[in-house]
Amino acid sequence: xxxxxxxxxxxxxxxxxxxxxxxxxxxxxxxxxxxxxxxxxxxxxxxxxxxxxxxxxxxxxxxxxxxxxxxxxxxxxxxxxxxxxxxxxxxxxxxxxxxxxxxxxxxxxxxxxxxxxxxxxxxxxxxxxxxxxxxxxxxxxxxxxxxxxxxxxxxxxxxxxxxxxxxxxxxxxxxxxxxxxxxxxxxxxxxxxxxxxxxxxxxxxxxxxxxxxxxxxxxxxxxxxxxxxxxxxxxxxxxxxxxxxxxxxxxxxxxxxxxxxxxxxxxxxxxxxxxxxxxxxxxxxxxxxxxxxxxxxxxxxxxxxxxxxxxxxxxxxxxxxxxxxxxxxxxxxxxxxxxxxxxxxxxxxxxxxxxxxxxxxxxxxxxxxxxxxxxxxxxxxxxxxxxxxxxxxxxxxxxxxxxxxxxxxxxxxxxxxxxxxxxxxxxxxxxxxxxxxxxxxxxxxxxxxxxxxxxxxxxxxxxxxxxxxxxxxxxxxxxxxxxxxxxxxxxxxxxxxxxxxxxxxxxxxxxxxxxxxxxxxxxxxxxxxxxxxxxxxxxxxxxxxxxxxxxxxxxxxxxxxxxxxxxxxxxxxxxxxxxxxxxxxxxxxxxxxxxxxxxxxxxxxxxxxxxxxxxxxxxxxxxxxxxxxxxxxxxxxxxxxxxxxxxxxxxxxxxxxxxxxxxxxxxxxxxxxxxxxxxxxxxxxxxxxxxxxxxxxxxxxxxxxxxxxxxxxxxxxxxxxxxxxxxxxxxxxxxxxxxxxxxxxxxxxxxxxxxxxxxxxxxxxxxxxxx
Amino acid sequence: xxxxxxxxxxxxxxxxxxxxxxxxxxxxxxxxxxxxxxxxxxxxxxxxxxxxxxxxxxxxxxxxxxxxxxxxxxxxxxxxxxxxxxxxxxxxxxxxxxxxxxxxxxxxxxxxxxxxxxxxxxxxxxxxxxxxxxxxxxxxxxxxxxxxxxxxxxxxxxxxxxxxxxxx
Numbered sequence: 001x002x003x004x005x006x007x008x009x010x011x012x013x014x015x016x017x018x019x020x021x022x023x024x025x026x027x028x029x030x031x032x033x034x035x036x037x038x039x040x041x042x043x044x045x046x047x048x049x050x051x052x053x054x055x056x057x058x059x060x061x062x063x064x065x066x067x068x069x070x071x072x073x074x075x076x077x078x079x080x081x082x083x084x085x086x087x088x089x090x091x092x093x094x095x096x097x098x099x100x101x102x103x104x105x106x107x108x109x110x111x112x113x114x115x116x117x118x119x120x121x122x123x124x125x126x127x128x129x130x131x132x133x134x135x136x137x138x139x140x141x142x143x144x145x146x147x148x149x150x151x152x153x154x155x156x157x158x159x160x161x162x163x164x165x166x167x168x169x170x171x172x173x174x175x176x177x178x179x180x181x182x183x184x185x186x187x188x189x190x191x192x193x194x195x196x197x198x199x200x201x202x203x204x205x206x207x208x209x210x211x212x213x214x215x216x217x218x219x220x221x222x223x224x225x226x227x228x229x230x231x232x233x234x235x236x237x238x239x240x241x242x243x244x245x246x247x248x249x250x251x252x253x254x255x256x257x258x259x260x261x262x263x264x265x266x267x268x269x270x271x272x273x274x275x276x277x278x279x280x281x282x283x284x285x286x287x288x289x290x291x292x293x294x295x296x297x298x299x300x301x302x303x304x305x306x307x308x309x310x311x312x313x314x315x316x317x318x319x320x321x322x323x324x325x326x327x328x329x330x331x332x333x334x335x336x337x338x339x340x341x342x343x344x345x346x347x348x349x350x351x352x353x354x355x356x357x358x359x360x361x362x363x364x365x366x367x368x369x370x371x372x373x374x375x376x377x378x379x380x381x382x383x384x385x386x387x388x389x390x391x392x393x394x395x396x397x398x399x400x401x402x403x404x405x406x407x408x409x410x411x412x413x414x415x416x417x418x419x420x421x422x423x424x425x426x427x428x429x430x431x432x433x434x435x436x437x438x439x440x441x442x443x444x445x446x447x448x449x450x451x452x453x454x455x456x457x458x459x460x461x462x463x464x465x466x467x468x469x470x471x472x473x474x475x476x477x478x479x480x481x482x483x484x485x486x487x488x489x490x491x492x493x494x495x496x497x498x499x500x501x502x503x504x505x506x507x508x509x510x511x512x513x514x515x516x517x518x519x520x521x522x523x524x525x526x527x528x529x530x531x532x533x534x535x536x537x538x539x540x541x542x543x544x545x546x547x548x549x550x551x552x553x554x555x556x557x558x559x560x561x562x563x564x565x566x567x568x569x570x571x572x573x574x575x576x577x578x579x580x581x582x583x584x585x586x587x588x589x590x591x592x593x594x595x596x597x598x599x600x601x602x603x604x605x606x607x608x609x610x611x612x613x614x615x616x617x618x619x620x621x622x623x624x625x626x627x628x629x630x631x632x633x634x635x636x637x638x639x640x641x642x643x644x645x646x647x648x649x650x651x652x653x654x655x656x657x658x659x660x661x662x663x664x665x666x667x668x669x670x671x672x673x674x675x676x677x678x679x680x681x682x683x684x685x686x687x688x689x690x691x692x693x694x695x696x697x698x699x700x701x702x703x704x705x706x707x708x709x710x711x712x713x714x715x716x717x718x719x720x721x722x723x724x725x726x727x728x729x730x731x732x733x734x735x736x737x738x739x740x741x742x743x744x745x746x747x748x749x750x751x752x753x754x755x756x757x758x759x760x761x762x763x764x765x766x767x768x769x770x771x
Numbered sequence: 772x773x774x775x776x777x778x779x780x781x782x783x784x785x786x787x788x789x790x791x792x793x794x795x796x797x798x799x800x801x802x803x804x805x806x807x808x809x810x811x812x813x814x815x816x817x818x819x820x821x822x823x824x825x826x827x828x829x830x831x832x833x834x835x836x837x838x839x840x841x842x843x844x845x846x847x848x849x850x851x852x853x854x855x856x857x858x859x860x861x862x863x864x865x866x867x868x869x870x871x872x873x874x875x876x877x878x879x880x881x882x883x884x885x886x887x888x889x890x891x892x893x894x895x896x897x898x899x900x901x902x903x904x905x906x907x908x909x910x911x912x913x914x915x916x917x918x919x920x921x922x923x924x925x926x927x928x929x930x931x932x933x934x935x936x937x938x939x
Contacts (some may be wrong), residue, residue, distance in 0.1 A: 009861055016869030017857040019804020019844035026803040112898060178904050180808040180816055181870040228871025229806070230904050477868025504808040505781045652864040652910075659907030660867065686813035686902070694895040697908045 001548055003486045003496040004714050010318040010503065012227070012475060021227040024198045026183045029256035031102040032064060032186070033247045036108045038115050039269060039298055040086060040095040043124035043338035044136070047088055053114035059742030061111055062253040064099040069248060070436050071215030075240050076208060079145075082304035082341065084213055084244045090119065091138065092303035092340050093680040094269040096241070101249045101257055103455035117305035124338040126679050128277065128300050139336040140304070145301045146309035148316045150330040150608050152388050158292025158327030162283030166367045170280070170356035171745040175273035175667070175673035176681075177345050178691050181229020183238055183270055187246035194247050197224045200239035201231045202514035203472050207506045208248060209240035225504040231476040232342030232664070233704040236516050237307055238270045249543065250539075267684035271343030272674060274299040274311055274334070278319070283327075288368055288375045292390075292758070297332035297353055308334040308476040310444035311342075313446050315349025317612045318725075320388045321357035322399045322440035323379040328388040339679045342567040344516060346661060347724040350441055351668065358437040358729030359744060362736050372733070373412070376403060381616075391611045394600070396717065398644025398707040401437050402620040405703050410622035410640035411438060416737065423738065430626040430635075435734025438620045439725040442613025443718030444519040447603040452593055457512035457524050458592035459488060459673035460502075460529030463562040467535070469494065469501040469528060470590065471512040473520045478720060479653035480520055486649050487525050487713045491532040492539075493548055510592050518617070518718025521649060523595065525713040531591040556651055562587055615709045617717045619643040621662070621726040623734040632750035632757070634735060636698035639727060644705040646717035654719050655702055661723025663697045669728040673695065673747050773837045778846040788834035792826075793817045795833045796843060801826070804844035804873045808902070815901030818874035819843045823885075825878040825900075844873035847880065855925065856883050856918040865914035867905035875901045879915050889919040 015021040048066075052058060064075050066087035073087065074080040086095045096116060102108040125136045131143045139145060159165060185198030194214060201207060203223040210221050223243070228235065242259055249257040261269070276299045283292035297319055301308035316332040365372040379401045386392055407413065412434055419432040444450050457471040469488055475481045485499040502508050512524045542557040543549060564587075603610040621641040627634050639662055648654040673689040675682040683689045708715025728746060735741065735748060741756050772783045777800060784795055796802045796819065805828060808816030812827040819828045820842040848854035853861065857880055857904040875898065882897050894915045895908070902913065 007862075007864075012869075013861045013866060014850035014853065014857075016866050016872050017801075017846065017853060017860055017876070018850050019873045020850070022803070023806070025807070026797075179868070179870075180814055180867070180902060180904055181806070182808075230868040230869065232904070263811070272890045477869075586781060656867055656906055656910055659909050660905045661907075663907035664904070686809040687813060691902060691904065693902060694899045694908045694912070699891070700907065700909055744936050 001493065001495060002490055004490045004649050005651065006762045007650060008482065008486060008496045010479060010653065011485060012481055023181055023229055024186060024226045025260050027186060027197065027226070028186065029186060029258065030257045032258055033103055033249065033253055034105040034108045035099055035101040035246055035257045036112060037096045037099040037245065038091045038100060038112050040093055040097055042090055042119050042121055043093050043126065045090045045121040047086065047090060047117055047267065048120050048492065049118040050098070050339040051116045054093070056111065060102060060107070062101045062249060068142050068252055069213060071213050075231055075241065075244060076212040077237055077306055078309055078653060082306060083345055083487045084241065084248070084343040092338050093678065094340055096245065099245050099249050101253060101325050117744050124335060124679060126339065128298055128335055128337065143336045145334045145336060147333045148313060148608060150316060150328060150388050152390060153327035155294055155329045156717045157656050158616040158723040159283045161285065161291045163286040164284050164367045166282045166284065166360070168280045168356070168360045168363045169744060170278045170359060172276050172352045174275050174342070174676070175345060175672050176267055176674060176689060176690070177234030178192040179230030179232060179234055182261045182263060182266040183241040183242050185239065185243045185246045186256060186258045187243065188256035189250055189254065189451060190652040193220050193222055194251065195222045196243045197223065197226050198239060198243060198430045199228045199235055199369070200225050201228070201235045201474050201476055201516060203474070203504050203506050204511040205514055206239050206243045207236065209699045212243060212295050213244050214247065214251070220506065220765045222507040225474045227470065227475045228474060232346045233348065233516065234271060236344035236514060237475070238343065249704065252580050253384050256693055262298050263686060267689065268317045268681045269340060271306070271341055273340040273345035274301065274308065274349065274352065276315065276352040277299070278353055279357060280360045282364055284364055284368055286368065288370050288378045290323055290379045292327040293320055293325045293329045295319045297330065299334040299349070300337055300339070300342060300346050301334040302337060302339045304341045306341040307343050310446065311344065311349040313349070313444070314449050315353045317442065317446060318350040318440065319353040319357060321354060322438060322618060324381060324385040325379070325388070328711060330388060337527065341674065344688055346664065347721045348517065351728065353723045354439045354725045355746065358439065359732045362733050372655065373407065380438065381440065382637060385419050389612045390609050396615050396646055396707045396709040399438065399440065399618045401705050402642040402644050405642035405705060406640050407436070407619035409642065410624065410699060412622050415624060419737065429630070431738035432626045433734035433736065433738030435623045435728035435730045435732065436620065436738055437726050437733060441718065441722040441725055442517065444523045444614055447605055447612055450523060453513045453595065455513035455527060455586065455595045456510040456592050457527040458510065458590060458594045459528065459535055459560065460588040461561065462573045462586050462588040463549060463558050464586060465558040467494065467499050467591055468588070469499065470509045470510050470592065471524055472506065473505045473512050473524045473530060474504050474515040476515065478657055480515070483521055483649045483661050484525065484528055487529050488532045490714070491529050492536050498551070511624065518720040518722065520720070521716050522709070523710045524720050525716065526711060527595060528594045529713040531593040534591045534593070562589055563614070599644055610757065614711065615717050617643065617645050617719065617722045619726045621730040623727065624729065625734045625738065627735060627738045627753065632753040634748065636666065636731070638698050639703060640701040641723070641726065642703040642705055643722060644707050645719040645722070646709045646712050647706050647715035648704045649714060651704060654704060657719045658702050658723040659700050661721070662700055663692050664726050665724050665727035666697060666731070667692045668746060669731040670747055673749060773833055775836055775935035776840045778842060784833055786890040786939035787831040791829055792819070792831040792833050792836055793828040796828060802843050802845050804918070806870050806873055808870065813902070816874040817870050818877045818901060820877055820881055823881060825881050842877065844876055847876060853919045856880055856895065859918040859921065863917060865906065871901060871903045874910060875903065879918070883915065883918045883922055887919060889916045891916060
């Protein structure tokens with residue numbers, strides 16, 4: 001009967017494998033219009049005039065502009081600075097200005113050629129350098145959306161004790177989420193309620209944004225997630241925008257409106273990972289002990305604030321890597337540019353700063369004359385270690401364990417020696433390298449985030465004795481549905497197959513918060529487990545004690561617990577009604593639990609001190625690769641990784657998360673190159689934005705380490721983002737081992753290796769093949 | 772009029788001859804299993820079999836498939852009776868978000884049915900035109916390896932059953 005820890009069949013698997021799962025583009029709506037977006041062609045300026053070709057049949061079209069927006073023209077998120085439709089000012093290329101709809105999709109697109117906007121162009125701020133120079137102020141007073149500072153000990157005193165001070169500068173680029181299903185929604189109005197269906201991670205984010213835009217009460221909005229073809233953060237905040245657009249057209253036309261982006265529009269107009277610069281200055285003793293870390297982080301936020309402050313926060317909090325240092329200062333900021341806003345992408349700031357932190361160890365190792373593995377072993381977080389924010393790591397600290405497991409499994413030490421010998425042989429056609437990185441990743445929202453969210457989730461017990469999971473957390477491929485059902489089944493002691501998970505629909509489920517931040521299993525799964533235990537307690541009063549309950553037992557209990565639906569049946573303690581309050585179907589009793597902070601967690605937002613995250617997951621990756629001496633192509637032989645995630649509720653799904661995240665990080669490190677010109681992505685196509693294929697993705701050897709966390713369901717922590725953090729610095733370290741070159745900038749394309757190679761003194765040492 | 776055999780059934784199409792095959796399948800024949808990922812033949816999500824060969828249906832005008840035999844994901848097993856490949860994908864974790872899955876299955880099915888090898892490198896090579904952003908591919912490779920072996924077992928001994936494999 002136990003399902004946790006077993007690879008039970010994923011609930012929605014058969015539908016997906018038979019082509020029956022319905023994504024938004026698979027829904028048919030009667031009398032539907034197709035909506036398309038007219039976007040700005042300039043990065044910065046003022047809209048002077050909008051004109052429509054007079055000989056075009058506009059009577060066939062429904063057009064919406066900023067003037068049609070009932071409420072404030074704002075996509076509500078952290079700051080309310082981003083308009084739903086630009087009406088005066090343009091702050092980035094691809095900014096939406098007008099919406100056009102027509103019953104035939106091709107005709108809707110054709111109309112965009114017949115609209116002209118006259119602009120007064122202003123000088124554009126396209127790079128971080130330009131933003132920080134303050135020649136143009138986009139975001140008063142200093143173009144800075146957000147700043148943070150972490151301070152521990154006395155950094156100057158720390159440097160005074162150091163035998164070595166090692167400096168390094170690192171740069172990481174944009175990265176496109178590249179879910180295979182583009183952003184898309186459909187909207188319609190039904191009995192005065194605006195309904196939006198679509199591909200999204202966070203139905204209640206859309207609910208909040210649309211409530212603002214349309215100035216309507218909660219129950220006049222219903223947001224339904226449809227089967228979602230990947231998210232990776234790219235469907236965290238952007239659906240607010242596209243849902244607002246489709247709903248505006250639906251409201252104006254009185255007809256259902258479908259808006260599905262094509263690949264080019266999706267890549268060029270929607271969010272990407274924040275590019276960043278990171279500077280490290282590190283003090284170490286000759287024994288290899290860290291005594292001071294000084295780190296500066298600057299991220300490119302794009303044109304509007306969107307989620308940049310929280311991305312920066314997570315990046316800042318992970319900037320030191322998983323090591324204890326008595327004296328730390330981290331200063332960080334995110335600045336405005338006239339480029340499309342950057343946003344959520346798996347890892348959320350941490351892959352950026354951890355790339356720098358981990359590759360920096362190779363530099364420190366060279367300076368100190370010890371290898372980076374020894375240095376990591378000396379400084380790594382252990383139980384009782386104190387982080388840069390002063391958090392004492394009390395439990396579930398698997399950093400050393402993942403490090404040792406990955407080192408052993410990959411034969412890191414012996415292969416490194418072997419490859420060093422190989423590299424001395426000038427006749428070999430490649431250089432070979434072994435690289436290692438170690439990271440931590442905080443599970444759940446940062447700092448007080450979970451307290452502010454006050455997520456609610458639970459279970460319902462129907463009068464037919466069925467158990468249903470109620471949460472707004474979405475299945476986006478990672479396994480939410482199956483994992484929730486396992487937690488409920490085992491907490492109640494019933495088979496996994498009996499548990500039903502209700503679709504995320506704000507009319508049906510409470511707000512369990514967004515599906516982000518590696519929080520779904522640990523935080524929301526934890527709430528669901530608590531709610532299930534409440535149900536179990538009540539069931540125990542109605543069913544005699546047995547080792548397991550039958551379906552008959554549950555039906556019997558349901559008859560006692562839930563009165564028949566005569567008139568106004570009291571359907572008690574759903575403490576507050578869910579979302580839109582449109583509960584449908586059979587009578588049921590709900591058990592909804594709200595998040596409560598474990599009392600030992602303390603965080604101060606003002607000083608940035610305390611427990612930044614409830615707990616951390618840990619990962620170590622070892623990369624085994626070779627670099628061709630003629631073409632400079634990198635071929636990864638294998639990635640070995642050990643990851644401490646507390647408990648794998650479903651080992652196969654957890655492994656799927658680790659492998660998928662690792663592959664995305666391989667792309668980040670080696671292939672994915674967003675080319676920006678005048679603020680627009682030039683390679684917004686899968687033809688020339690290269691994500692890893694079957695041939696580019698190496699075989700992976702994975703070990704899941706389980707150091708249980710007492711507040712996680714069955715000991716589980718987060719797994720979603722962790723695997724994205726660790727491979728890129730390990731790849732760069734392996735390339736360094738192979739070639740001796742420093743390439744502190746991603747992606748490490750062959751031409752970049754070539755360039756660094758030919759400008760390095762190594763050429764003189766005869767490391768070019770054949771010389 | 773364009774005549775095609777789709778999943779064993781004779782179908783005719785009377786519209787614009789340069790309509791993309793994917794649109795004809797989805798809009799005219801109601802076969803929504805075939806997905807569009809990029810619309811330019813890069814991602815393989817729209818893969819269908821034309822006379823047994825995997826083809827990107829977003830790149831083919833319908834007039835080009837006149838008289839051919841087309842197979843889509845709907846021609847494989849149903850949820851209650853998945854075929855050997857679908858079963859392997861389910862057991863080995865070969866499908867996560869599922870949007871690449873129909874195309875992935877069709878490319879893999881041509882390989883499995885055609886008696887392709889169970890060598891992981893050969894499978895990676897044959898599937899290289901299908902992109903997946905979720906799995907990191909290894910679970911898909913494992914699934915195809917299993918399907919190749921299971922299918923060989925069934926062909927050798929048609930009475931053998933692979934119904935009751937235990938999940939680990």
